[in-house]
Amino acid sequence: MAKLDKGSKIYIAGHKGLVGSAIWNNLKARGYNNLIGRTHKELDLTNQADVAQFFKDEKPDAVVLAAAFVGGIMANSLYRADFIMQNMKIQCNVIENAYINKVKKLLFLGSTCIYPKNAPQPMKEDTLLTSPLEYTNEEYAIAKIAGLKMCESYNLQYGTNYISVMPTNLYGPNDNFHLENSHVMPAIMRKVYLAKLLHDNNWNAIRVDMKKRPINPIAKLQSIIGEGNVDENNSQERIEKALAFYGIENNKVTLWGDGSPLREFLWSEDMADASVHILLNVDFKDIIGIENYSSAFLGTKTDGAVDRNNSDGRGGAIPSLGEIRNCHINIGTGKELTISELADLVKQTVGFEGEIIWDTEKPNGTLRKLIDVEKLHSLGWTHQVEIEQGVQRLFKWYQKSLQ
Numbered sequence: 006m007a008k009l010d011k012g013s014k015i016y017i018a019g020h021k022g023l024v025g026s027a028i029w030n031n032l033k034a035r036g037y038n039n040l041i042g043r044t045h046k047e048l049d050l051t052n053q054a055d056v057a058q059f060f061k062d063e064k065p066d067a068v069v070l071a072a073a074f075v076g077g078i079m080a081n082s083l084y085r086a087d088f089i090m091q092n093m094k095i096q097c098n099v100i101e102n103a104y105i106n107k108v109k110k111l112l113f114l115g116s117t118c119i120y121p122k123n124a125p126q127p128m129k130e131d132t133l134l135t136s137p138l139e140y141t142n143e144e145y146a147i148a149k150i151a152g153l154k155m156c157e158s159y160n161l162q163y164g165t166n167y168i169s170v171m172p173t174n175l176y177g178p179n180d181n182f183h184l185e186n187s188h189v190m191p192a193i194m195r196k197v198y199l200a201k202l203l204h205d206n207n208w209n210a211i212r213v214d215m216k217k218r219p220i221n222p223i224a225k226l227q228s229i230i231g232e233g234n235v236d237e238n239n240s241q242e243r244i245e246k247a248l249a250f251y252g253i254e255n256n257k258v259t260l261w262g263d264g265s266p267l268r269e270f271l272w273s274e275d276m277a278d279a280s281v282h283i284l285l286n287v288d289f290k291d292i293i294g295i296e297n298y299s300s301a302f303l304g305t306k307t308d309g310a311v312d313r314n315n316s317d318g319r320g321g322a323i324p325s326l327g328e329i330r331n332c333h334i335n336i337g338t339g340k341e342l343t344i345s346e347l348a349d350l351v352k353q354t355v356g357f358e359g360e361i362i363w364d365t366e367k368p369n370g371t372l373r374k375l376i377d378v379e380k381l382h383s384l385g386w387t388h389q390v391e392i393e394q395g396v397q398r399l400f401k402w403y404q405k406s407l408q
Contacts, residue, residue: 009109011039013037015041015067015069017029017042017071018099020071023176025072026179031280041063056098065103069111075145075186075188080185081145085143088145088148089144089148100113109166111166112169113169114171116146118146118371120132130335133333142370153169160332161322162320162322164299165289166289168283170279170283172271173376176399177273182195189344189347190351193260197357197361200357201256203245219236220236221234230246259364260348262367262369262370264348266343267342267375268374269339287384292380293332299320334381335378338391340375354396354397
């Protein structure tokens with residue numbers, strides 16, 4: 006497979022988000038400067054026609070598909086149709102147009118939520134689809150499974166070089182601190198920080214936070230405080246009611262579950278370094294150990310139209326090679342801690358001396374999620390940032406973002 010040189014045009018879908026921005030910065034640091042990105046406002050990846058036109062105009066050499074419709078346990082539980090539909094649209098549009106426009110390399114970023122709820126721990130790549138998924142984020146997981154299967158299937162049928170990586174729980178610069186839709190660590194951090202500010206009666210700082218990240222109340226919250234965003238211009242009473250709705254009170258934070266689930270966390274810049282390492286140094290053939298994994302390498306044409314009545318020019322997998330599956334790569338640390346231990350670490354970092362209450366009537370989610378990183382290590386990469394250092398870095402970034 007052709008390697009990407011430093012002049013290669015690389016499109017990073019989702020370049021402003023937690024994942025995409027870290028990958029963008031990592032590529033820049035390595036001397037790859039021909040990078041292109043579009044904000045959601047500039048290019049809606051769920052719009053098939055717009056995505057097709059973008060690829061036709063730009064003709065990237067490589068694509069990093071880091072864009073996704075994401076959120077925490079609450080959002081996944083509430084907006085189930087959105088999580089499967091929006092992610093499927095994004096993935097189908099980008100992968101199809103990457104193929105049509107002869108992209109040399111594609112890196113698809115998924116999530117370790119693809120693994121079954123009761124998968125043996127640590128979770129190896131081959132535990133995929135062996136038993137039921139965790140219900141709370143089932144739709145998101147199914148979308149991500151479809152994405153990695155699309156990459157795998159395009160490779161086997163058309164001889165493409167699309168690789169899927171499954172990062173564990175991420176945190177880092179440009180993380181989403183939305184009180185409803187964020188991941189677990191930034192959600193805990195912002196709640197603890199705001200509860201401390203309430204205790205300190207530091208309303209200047211609270212209003213700065215509300216200005217930077219206003220609350221767009223869902224219907225249930227609207228029934229309590231009325232319509233309209235909660236921002237720095239609201240009354241103290243309205244802000245307090247909105248924060249209380251999300252479990253944030255004077256010196257007290259209420260979190261979902263009982264704090265017992267075990268989770269693994271990966272600093273986003275470590276994830277980016279692993280992803281770029283794979284993008285630049287690993288091909289699909291290296292993962293499966295087969296050089297000619299598609300009939301496309303044996304002379305079968307791949308330029309035919311998809312027609313159920315005519316299969317000419319549509320490449321083809323090679324059944325004699327046997328079952329080729331679970332070709333994705335886990336990205337993580339191989340280390341874990343409980344959500345309760347994480348909350349205590351955030352408390353210590355923020356300097357919060359108040360109380361954390363666990364609402365045991367709310368779901369815990371999967372009780373343990375630790376991935377096996379043996380495949381990743383065998384491909385030449387190991388993490389650098391440990392959780393204690395990472396939490397400190399994230400809080401410093403969050404404080405700086407408010408300036």
